[in-house]
Amino acid sequence: MSATTLPGLRTAEQTTPVVRRRRLGPGKPIRFGAALGPLLVLVLWSIGSATGRLDQRVLSAPWTVVTTAGDLIADGRLQSNLWTSTQRAFIGLGLGVVLGVALALLSGLSRIGEALLDGPIQIKRAIPSLALLPLLILWLGIGESMKIVTILLGVFVPIYLHTHNGLRTIDSRYVELAQTVGLSQWDFIRRVVLPGALPGFLLGLRFAVTGAWLSLVVVEQINSTSGIGYMMELARTYGQTDIIIVGLVLYGVLGLLSDGAVRLIQRRALSWRRTLAS
Amino acid sequence: MAPDAGLLTAAVQVRGLVRRYDERAVLDGVDLAIAPGEFVALLGKSGSGKSTLLRALAGLDSDVTGTGELVVPAQVSVVFQDSRLLPWAKVLDNVVLGLNGARERGRQSLEEVGLAGRENAWPNELSGGEQQRVALARSLVREPELLLADEPFGALDALTRLKMHALLRKLCAAHQPAVLLVTHDVDEAIVLADRVIVLDQGRLVAQEQIELAAPRSPADPGFAAVRARLLDALGVSL
Structure with missing residues (x-):
């Protein structure tokens, strides 16, 4: 085969060279850039501890934290406390999700439901759920039920808000379609309302998960005898900053893992939207 | 009341249909009968009330006040x-x-x-x-015994539209529903329909029985004559 050159292409060589403009954006991403900041903090912390600039009573050395975590795992305290905390968070989260969705459906699908429910829930939203603790302790004591109810109260509000909003913003054209194909009330809820409100619900779930851990931290530091918060609270009385740090790391890991899990669910459940985004 | 042959056989029977939005009559006494299996195209300018008529037939106008007699079959499908x-x-x-x-x-x-x-x-x-x-x-x-289509090809490009015309004709021949197709495209109406009706200011002002041979083409002189009459009814003078 012989290569032929189009006459028009030659002109490109004759034009003046292109001036390279200075880039205005931040430029190319740095590899593993996200790890740099935390790594720097760790290095400074290590240097501070090694040189004695950081008092052990203020903040334990990183290696002490690691060995303490090892000891806590070896004697089983970490696992049992972690299990108790996770259980509390999940029971509270589960009940809160059920309550939030049920209320969102009642209030979103009927005007009477909206009139009766939306007001009180908006008022509840204005009151931080942790502010209800004194009342909850009086009503429920300091046992497990108080802890779970506190978590539940923090969880159901974002679930309700976002599900209700998702439900109310379903395109009215789909409602019209449901009428023309003669969907029953139940089929309408199942085929149109729930899937239509799902993006809102999942957004609410992400807030709810964060809220559940937050409430957990607080309730576990009040008259608890088990859980990560109790472990940390006990460490405070003995001045064991290493154990407190282990607890903080645990909370961080739990928060990250659960948020990742919700995002995974989001990607799976909303795969019909991914076709648009990708 | 005298027995009416049309009422007994028609798939759709509309009499004296009035629909109002805030005192303004969008449909002002519409009478229309569609026979089973008949393909009717409804032409009209924007705001002539064609969508209102279709929505009335589809039972989607619960928010509008109005009077009149309306008989539609049990099985109605809508294409938007x-x-x-x-x-x-x-x-x-x-x-x-x-x-x-x-x-x-x-x-x-x-x-x-x-x-x-x-x-x-x-x-x-x-x-x-x-x-x-x-x-x-x-x-x-x-x-469906009645298929209501509200400008179903309005958002499609011209080539796809031609293919869809052929498909719709084939499907209607196979399933034989009565059809009311709302459109603002005069050629589309003539190509597809057995009868074209024109709505203006809430009233039916003209109708044309289309009796052109099967592959209807705008090149046909008969086509042009029908087209001219319909455009005239729509108030477009060429």
Whole structure:
């Protein structure tokens, strides 16, 4: 085969060279850039501890934290406390999700439901759920039920808000379609309302998960005898900053893992939207 | 009251239909009968009330006040200008929406509109023309006695539109529903319909029985004559 050159292409060589403009954006991403900041903090912390600039009573050395975590795992305290905390968070989260969705459906699908429910829930939203603790302790004591109810109260509000909003913003054209194909009330809820409100619900779930851990931290530091918060609270009385740090790391890991899990669910459940985004 | 032969045989019977939005009569005494299997195209300028008439027949005008007599068959399907597929449901689930145990019929319906094998696609993965074909399958799987179509090809490009005309003619020949097609495209109306009616300011002002031979072409002199009369009724002078 012989290569032929189009006459028009030659002109490109004759034009003046292109001036390279200075880039205005931040430029190319740095590899593993996200790890740099935390790594720097760790290095400074290590240097501070090694040189004695950081008092052990203020903040334990990183290696002490690691060995303490090892000891806590070896004697089983970490696992049992972690299990108790996770259980509390999940029971509270589960009940809160059920309550939030049920209320969102009642209030979103009927005007009477909206009139009766939306007001009180908006008022509840204005009151931080942790502010209800004194009342909850009086009503429920300091046992497990108080802890779970506190978590539940923090969880159901974002679930309700976002599900209700998702439900109310379903395109009215789909409602019209449901009428023309003669969907029953139940089929309408199942085929149109729930899937239509799902993006809102999942957004609410992400807030709810964060809220559940937050409430957990607080309730576990009040008259608890088990859980990560109790472990940390006990460490405070003995001045064991290493154990407190282990607890903080645990909370961080739990928060990250659960948020990742919700995002995974989001990607799976909303795969019909991914076709648009990708 | 005297017995009326039309009332007994017609698929659609409309008499003295009035629909008002805030005292303004959008439909001002419409009389219309559509025979079973008859394909009627409804022409009109924007704001002439054609969509209001279609929505009245579809039972989608509960928010509007009005009077008049309206008889429609039990099984009515609607095709909208947008395909109105649920984006979160696969194509086949959209077709059989609200029907139980109709998946096999749904598959056949998709095959009829030339979309066999796309049952598990998301609506967003289809082109505009394909989405509208799914909407047609969703309408026809219900075996409607009356098919209402509100500018169903209005959002499609000219080439896709021609293909859809052929498809709609084929489907209507196979299923024999009475059809009311709302459109503002005079050629489309003449190509597809047995009868074209013109709505202006809420009243039917003209109708044309189309008796042109089967492959109707705008090149046909008869076509041009009908076209001229309809355009005249629409107030467009050439």
